[in-house]
Amino acid sequence: MNTIPAFSSFINRTEKIAVVxxxxxxxxxxxxxxxxxxxxxxxxxxARIAELREGYDSTLELSKEDLKSVxxxxxxxxxxxxxxxxxxxxVPTPIDHSRIPDLMAVRNAAEIVGRKLSRGSCVVFExxxxxxxxxxxxxxxxxxxxxxxxxNGFTVGYSPExxxxxxxxxxxxxxxxxxxxxxxxxxxxxxxxxxxIVEAGIHQTSSIRVAEAxxxxxxxxxxxxxxxxxxxxxxxxxMGIDPMEVREAAxxxxxxxxxxxxxxxxxxxxxxPYYLTYKAESIGYHPEIILAGRRxxxxxxxxxxxxxxxxxxxxxxxxxxxxxxxxxxxxxxxITDLRNSKVxxxxxxxxxxxxxxxIHDPLASAxxxxxxxxITLVRLEDIRxxxxxxxxxxxxxxxxxxxxxxxxxxxDDCHVLIDVKGIFDLQEVQRLGIQYWRL
Numbered sequence: 001m002n003t004i005p006a007f008s009s010f011i012n013r014t015e016k017i018a019v020v021x022x023x024x025x026x027x028x029x030x031x032x033x034x035x036x037x038x039x040x041x042x043x044x045x046x047a048r049i050a051e052l053r054e055g056y057d058s059t060l061e062l063s064k065e066d067l068k069s070v071x072x073x074x075x076x077x078x079x080x081x082x083x084x085x086x087x088x089x090x091v092p093t094p095i096d097h098s099r100i101p102d103l104m105a106v107r108n109a110a111e112i113v114g115r116k117l118s119r120g121s122c123v124v125f126e127x128x129x130x131x132x133x134x135x136x137x138x139x140x141x142x143x144x145x146x147x148x149x150x151x152n153g154f155t156v157g158y159s160p161e162x163x164x165x166x167x168x169x170x171x172x173x174x175x176x177x178x179x180x181x182x183x184x185x186x187x188x189x190x191x192x193x194x195x196x197i198v199e200a201g202i203h204q205t206s207s208i209r210v211a212e213a214x215x216x217x218x219x220x221x222x223x224x225x226x227x228x229x230x231x232x233x234x235x236x237x238x239m240g241i242d243p244m245e246v247r248e249a250a251x252x253x254x255x256x257x258x259x260x261x262x263x264x265x266x267x268x269x270x271x272x273p274y275y276l277t278y279k280a281e282s283i284g285y286h287p288e289i290i291l292a293g294r295r296x297x298x299x300x301x302x303x304x305x306x307x308x309x310x311x312x313x314x315x316x317x318x319x320x321x322x323x324x325x326x327x328x329x330x331x332x333x334x335i336t337d338l339r340n341s342k343v344x345x346x347x348x349x350x351x352x353x354x355x356x357x358x359i360h361d362p363l364a365s366a367x368x369x370x371x372x373x374x375i376t377l378v379r380l381e382d383i384r385x386x387x388x389x390x391x392x393x394x395x396x397x398x399x400x401x402x403x404x405x406x407x408x409x410x411x412d413d414c415h416v417l418i419d420v421k422g423i424f425d426l427q428e429v430q431r432l433g434i435q436y437w438r439l
Contacts, residue, residue, distance in 0.1 A: 003185065004122045004155055005085050007192040013038040017193075018084035020109050022048055022074070024059055024337065025126060025161040026090035028172050031062060032197040034070035040084055041074045044112075049076045060336055060363070061165065081116040086193065089113065090126040090161060092267055094340070099274045101130065103137065110138045114145025117154055122186055124157040128272050130216060130279035131209040134158045135182075150182060157181040157190045158208045160215030165266075166335040176200045180211035219272035220290060222259075226269070227293035229261040230300055233439045237307070244422045244438060261439040262421055263304075263342035263392070264297040265331035270340050301345020304390070304420060307437055308346075309353055311416045312388055315435050320354040323386040325409055328393020329361040329369060329377070333421075336363045343392045344373050358383050362397040383409050388416035394423045403428050 009015040015038075019030040022043040030041040043049055051057070052074045055064045073080070081087060091105040106127050113123055123142060125134050139150050148154055162175045177198040181187035191202050205211045233243040243261065250256050264270045273290050280287045312322055331341040347357050358378050361369070369375045389409050391398055398406065403424045407415055415434045417424075422438040429436045 004120055004189060007189055010037050010086065010193060011196075015086070016040060016084040018042055018081050018087045020081070020087060020089045020113060021091035021105075021127075022052065023090070023092065024061055024165045025163045026088075027052070027057060027059070028061055028163060029088065029090060029126070029161075030072060031066060031070055032172055033193075034072040036196045037193075039070075039072055040080050041072055042078065042081060043074075043076060044108075046076045049074045058336060058365075059165070078112050078116055081113060082118055085118060085121045086124070086189075087113050087117075087121065088124045088126060088159075092339075093127045093129055093271075093275070094267055095271050095274050101275050101278050103129070103133065106133070106138065107141060110141040111145050114142040117142065117146040117148065119148060119153050122155045122157060122181075122189065124159055124190060126159055126161040128160060128215050128219075128268070128275065129212055130275040131212045132279070134208050134212060155182050155186040156208070157186055158211045159190060159194060160211060160218075162218075165337060166332060173197055173199050176203055178203050178205060178211050178214055180205045180208045182208065216272050216276045219269045220276055223264060223269050223273050223297060224289065224293040225257060225259040226261065226264055227296040229259050230264075230296050230439070233261045234303065237437075242426075242438075260421070261300075263300055263331075263345075265340045265342035266337065267331075267339050270297065270331075270342070298342075301342045302349045304392075304418065304439075305346045305349035305353070308350065308388055308390060308416075308418050309355075311418065311435055311437050315387075315414050315416050317387050317414055317416075321356065322354075322388070323356045323358065324350060325383045325386045325389045326357055326359045327361075327389065327391045327398055327406070328395055329359055329364050329373075329375065330393055330395075333394040334363070334396055336365065338364055338368050338372055341373075344375075346390065346392060347373075347375065358386065361393070362395055385411045387411060387414045388418065390418040390420065391423065392420050394421040399423055403432065403434075407432050407434055 005015045017033055017037050018040045019026045020042050022041050030039050033039045055067045089109045091109045093106055094102045096102045143149055159179045164170050177194045179190045179202050181190055195202050236243040236246055251258050273294055277287045277290055309319055312319055329343050330338055350357055359375055360378055360380050366377045369377050386409055417434050417436050419438040
């Protein structure tokens, strides 16, 4: 076969690197790589390419200064991939409505790359998948589209992404990078390529399947720990004990893990466990603990809505035709991403009770909110005289707004606040005379 290029040919910019998929994962990766290598950023969305060429990142992960700091060629022309000898695929891997892994994006990316694959190239996947996807699903697609065979025309690698959207502290370069490949030479090349941009170090695995499995359990572990905190919150609320105060007391022990309860949505923690359970069931094992955690977390939106109804009743208000403001719609704080947001579960459950909801989010796209959920976002200044406020997402904007201003959204005779993440001070709550509930 034509062997893949040496590391030196990338460092001296004789060879190019392509990043396919310029979302939360791909764009930061492309920018970090472009500080050391010649990089092409490819995405099928022409609107995304247009905004990036203008120096704007709608995900807010990178600033204009970040984008201007590197020379990076953004394109939606797949033909540009044929000039690259290292192609990194970083596309979404969601689940469908039946919670079955949806590999359409990664399949499509493999097809596009396969058609443009040059002999002696390497294709690396960063998308979260279950063990076996790279070699059993993606490699056959690459072989079919390229007319070449793995190990005799091209090689592959898998290096799972570890991006935490909205986190400006644990950035790509500060998180250890797991790297795997189809052969030792490719593994060494990828170790040196990623090692150039990741200060935290590289961890090599013996196989691609090990790396795939490692990625999928990272978020499964977090999911289960959050599920435990959610279940404990339900139990303590029934006992009339403040769950947050219990956690704060328990956290004084050195080995207590400081997980917090909440809505578990998005395209990582709320999705990845289903990739593992799908694969487990396909080999004849029914995972019980993982699915139990998923059931708890998937039910938290309904639970929060039910607690809102109870608080309204406790305040002497008629539930039917009550008006409730919901602050925050993105799947987590300080990001723009609406995918798989569990706030929608609160909205739908309240509507089933005949409650009118007014939904605001300072970061979310109004067009995207309507396209995904049929929701019309409102301006904060248009929210007045509601019976209750649910602070569903702990955006910095709501913290900065403050408790008094949020309380002012309520009717004079009804001050009910549902503080999902517990961001406000209990003493101030009591001073303002707010009927308050938190997870």
